[in-house]
Amino acid sequence: MTQSPVLSVTDLVVEIPTRRGVLRPVDSVSFDIAAGEVLGVVGESGAGKSMTGSAVIGLIDPPGRIASGEVRLNGARIDNLRPSEMRRIRGKRIGMVFQDPMASLNPLLTVGDQLEETIQVHLGLRRAEARKRAIAALEEVGIPAADRRIDSYPHEFSGGMRQRVVIALALAAEPEMVIADEPTTALDVSVQAQIVALLRRLCRERGAAVMLITHDMGVIAETADRVAVMYAGRVVEIGPVREVVGAPSHPYSVGLMGATPSTSGDAASERLKQIPGAMPRLLSIPSGCAFHPRCPRAFDTCDREAPPLLRSGSSLAACWLCSPDHQHLVQSATLPEAIE
Template sequence: MKDLQTEPTLSIRNLTVDIPTRHGILRPVDQVSYDIQPGEILGVVGESGAGKSMAGNAVIGLLNRPAHIAGGEIWLGGTRIDALKGDAMRRLRGKKIGMVFQDPLTSLNPLLQIGDQLVETMTAHLDISMSEARKRAIQALEEVGIPAAAARIDSYPHEFSGGMRQRVVIALALCAEPSLVIADEPTTALDVSVQAQIIALLKRLCRERGTAVMLITHDMGVIAETADRVAVMYAGRLAEIGPVRDVLTAPHHPYTRGLMGATPLASQGKARLHQIPGAMPRLDALPDGCAFHPRCDCVQGKCRQNPAPDLAADAGRSACWYPVGALV
């Protein structure tokens, strides 16, 4: 038995997701390994098609068929959950893992009052009565900063603004006190000022409760301010992982460096942005060797033939044969 102090909340080992199609098997997530400690916020960044949401959906058992977990293990607080069947997974989902999606309007039931949705979630997962659940629902709404919670608990989702809806979704995700929250682009649909409110809320609640957070986003600024560690994904594989300050200020993987260069920065002024030539390869046409090599500006012979080195969960920072700044 490992020490409880160091037991990660979530531990993913060599996770691989396959989608069988008529034209062969696509692999949107390929040999991904990472841990999230209790109370830690892990940022998962990458561009569209990098597999960041797929990995999140695999953890919570929401892969749409025919996508399925083809290999690897997912451990949640000492329990293996990747092979759980429907009912067992459903009990876990919501109770142990909370989920916040991008669009709050589609993750709330438009026909149910928000109070009913909160009460339903709580009575399903916690052993409490309806009236107790309602009391707690009001508390939960107050905690996420909804004014006059007792009066607004009987409102329908359409009566709230976008930011308020996302607060309700966060209340829903946290009401059964899960140990892990997966937030998939939680602020992408929101305005800058509302985004700041939601991020501050998510940070505060998770710190208070020691909840681990997987924050999936494409916004490097949000990651910089929110995450403790960051995992950069490219074409289904983990390109780089490490403490957020190290990865963003001194990236090892050429892709991370390219991403940072492509983001307009205050200090840069009007200088041209660094371009990564080309676009992310399609899953059915992944190049041989390292998937990034056709776009990489420090590609060498080895990169064209050998797949990028595996990135073990506890060793190394970048999956690159010739990491930037490291000794060659």
């Protein structure tokens, strides 16, 4: 990437002190997102993907806190801002779309009130202009008869339409980036496709950077430009979508893609690949590479030392197999066929 990234996260660590010890739901996470780019963050529950999103927008519930690392928005640090300053950035410079649209909408105000307020506050327009902008924004997200629907309350919209309103709201202040945390999880398949397409189109048109957090590999494959796979608080693989989803390097990514059932191909009679075990709890993250107890290709280094992100093709993978010292291990077996 030649231009400087919109969002740049470096060695981010989030800690939650509890009486049973300090939890690290996010551990040394680094990534960049460029303007107009969609970075998909995938992982299973407990991987730390949502916590990473919350950390970026400064919405970690106490006693959790950012213990170290940096978050930069267009070059300026935003991880150490005061809550009041952060509040000004959220909504204005970073738009947010969550799984539950009602979490972002005030049920007591009409959709128009909320849109107009955001536009007035952040863009400094007068009321009449703000209303015109609001109607245009609703039309843009595909709400039919926007000039009439603008005076409806959130509960008068269906689930999919509500999520469209939230997208309009997230984009109303023309933010530099949008964080979408499981934006389609609560929606039906046929509606989900519409929302994903809408989000991608609008962000591309406006050149906003998008951080798309989801557990759905299919949504990631179709939407993201680059993908970060998270496991037990760390990014285990990051790279272009074709590579990470189509030809993953990290054994966890390999397992994840193999475990995802598909509607295409002739795999119907084949067995799903399965990864043994489950995501470790935050209190008992294994030593070394956190994935090693479940990894079919783990060897002696893996339980001693956590691997850094190493180059593998055009992506980076946190796996000792990608280290030049261990190339002989890679040759001995090509990618694992059946992980069972």
